[in-house]
Amino acid sequence: MTGGEATERLRALGYSRADAEVLVSHFxxxxxxxxxxxxxxxxxxxxxxxxxxGACPTRALAEEGFERWDGSGALGYLVLDAIVRATLEQPPSxxxxxxxxxxxPTGVLGYWVRRLAEGGLxxxxxxxxxxxxxxxxxxxxxxxxxxxxxxxxxxxxxPLVADVSMGAVTHxxxxxxxxxxxxxxxxxxxxxxxxxxxxxxxxSLVGALAGPEHGAVLVVARPEHDPVPALRALARDRxxxxxEP
Amino acid sequence: MTGGEATERLRALGYSRADAEVLVSHFxxxxxxxxxxxxxxxxxxxxxxxxxxGACPTRALAEEGFERWDGSGALGYLVLDAIVRATLEQPPSxxxxxxxxxxxPTGVLGYWVRRLAEGGLxxxxxxxxxxxxxxxxxxxxxxxxxxxxxxxxxxxxxPLVADVSMGAVTHxxxxxxxxxxxxxxxxxxxxxxxxxxxxxxxxSLVGALAGPEHGAVLVVARPEHDPVPALRALARDRxxxxxEP
Numbered sequence: 218m219t220g221g222e223a224t225e226r227l228r229a230l231g232y233s234r235a236d237a238e239v240l241v242s243h244f245x246x247x248x249x250x251x252x253x254x255x256x257x258x259x260x261x262x263x264x265x266x267x268x269x270x271g272a273c274p275t276r277a278l279a280e281e282g283f284e285r286w287d288g289s290g291a292l293g294y295l296v297l298d299a300i301v302r303a304t305l306e307q308p309p310s311x312x313x314x315x316x317x318x319x320x321x322p323t324g325v326l327g328y329w330v331r332r333l334a335e336g337g338l339x340x341x342x343x344x345x346x347x348x349x350x351x352x353x354x355x356x357x358x359x360x361x362x363x364x365x366x367x368x369x370x371x372x373x374x375x376p377l378v379a380d381v382s383m384g385a386v387t388h389x390x391x392x393x394x395x396x397x398x399x400x401x402x403x404x405x406x407x408x409x410x411x412x413x414x415x416x417x418x419x420x421s422l423v424g425a426l427a428g429p430e431h432g433a434v435l436v437v438a439r440p441e442h443d444p445v446p447a448l449r450a451l452a453r454d455r456x457x458x459x460x461e462p
Numbered sequence: 463m464t465g466g467e468a469t470e471r472l473r474a475l476g477y478s479r480a481d482a483e484v485l486v487s488h489f490x491x492x493x494x495x496x497x498x499x500x501x502x503x504x505x506x507x508x509x510x511x512x513x514x515x516g517a518c519p520t521r522a523l524a525e526e527g528f529e530r531w532d533g534s535g536a537l538g539y540l541v542l543d544a545i546v547r548a549t550l551e552q553p554p555s556x557x558x559x560x561x562x563x564x565x566x567p568t569g570v571l572g573y574w575v576r577r578l579a580e581g582g583l584x585x586x587x588x589x590x591x592x593x594x595x596x597x598x599x600x601x602x603x604x605x606x607x608x609x610x611x612x613x614x615x616x617x618x619x620x621p622l623v624a625d626v627s628m629g630a631v632t633h634x635x636x637x638x639x640x641x642x643x644x645x646x647x648x649x650x651x652x653x654x655x656x657x658x659x660x661x662x663x664x665x666s667l668v669g670a671l672a673g674p675e676h677g678a679v680l681v682v683a684r685p686e687h688d689p690v691p692a693l694r695a696l697a698r699d700r701x702x703x704x705x706e707p
Binding site: 278280281282283285309310311312313314316339341348352354356357359360365367368369370377378379380381382385404405406407408411412413414415417418419420421422424425426427428429436438440441442443444445448451452453455457458 | 523525526527528530554555556557558559561584586593597599601602604605610612613614615622623624625626627630649650651652653656657658659660662663664665666667669670671672673674681683685686687688689690693696697698700702703
């Protein structure tokens, strides 16, 4: 599927041209970075859902240091896009926490924080999804794979972007047959308790702030220092998180 | 060493009774939770350092949603204690980011966020230390083990506390001969790139906000929901992060 075809199919679902372009830009970026599970194939998946293409995310509370958003039935991608745009338009003097209730699916979290870092802001973002990871000792799924994404602007023009899911494989890998269902556990092998703890901590963080439906929590701040160029110099030719593949 | 002996030795270093009690309370809690490397043995280590026992952390900026602190030569433990106390005395209406410059050593991060959660606040904390973790492909140390601690209050009285270092072993393990120096790498084995990405992301986050010396970044928020009891019910008898050993 090309980006143009994806746009037309999203338009046929009822999405505005602007919203379709937001979605396709995200999917194309995911493809380009080798995350095909979050790429254009998602259009066919969206076609199977019961969507409200006219839904608009709403900002229920806006203070200097805190915002609360409600997805209001819009796709999580569009909720995060709205938050990113609003934040870049009116960044905090120092820092701001934004909570997004009813925000799903959220796609590649690194995509959203990278845009914030390209706009000059430090950003850290997490989001929940279906419970799929069991306790390292087994049992039922207790937590989503709950990625944590961190992006830091850099004066060399290339932000550092860490984007880590707590699962050893993705649900998309399982659906595509690239991994067995029993491989969808916290990453880390003998130290899977660490990724499990992070996943459960992030799950509960979002749950405590955004409520029982899938949500997202974003923290943005203005950087006061520029640590990435020195880190790159120290790392020499080794790839740092978020570098082009 | 008993807590009483530790208090006397810290008093002999010049610490006030109140500061000595803050330090010993932290060390004793670390012992109780099986983190002896952060326990009372640290007193002997402190005796080898060039310390200013009269130094006091200062709050350079205090807004509803943002605070900037400077360790001002005080031990990181005392800086975090001051921030925790100030935050519990005057919690944010919604959320607050606190940046601590010159804040080292910080000990067991779970200890500080647990106190905030016991006071009713969601808390997420990270802190930097010496670069000890290399890139998964080898080379020089690029990042600290940079733990991430997340604590969520619970109506059942037992907060959820995740506290995860990105190292496969601790520096203390290496010093104590419990692990070899080459085992001090990002955790995760074949997926060590994930823990490395988190460590580098947190390193750069703290660096961008707190500057080149070791520092800490804390986010606190008032919970709007109470997700932990339902998670405990789902987990049944399985141990969740921060449960008593």
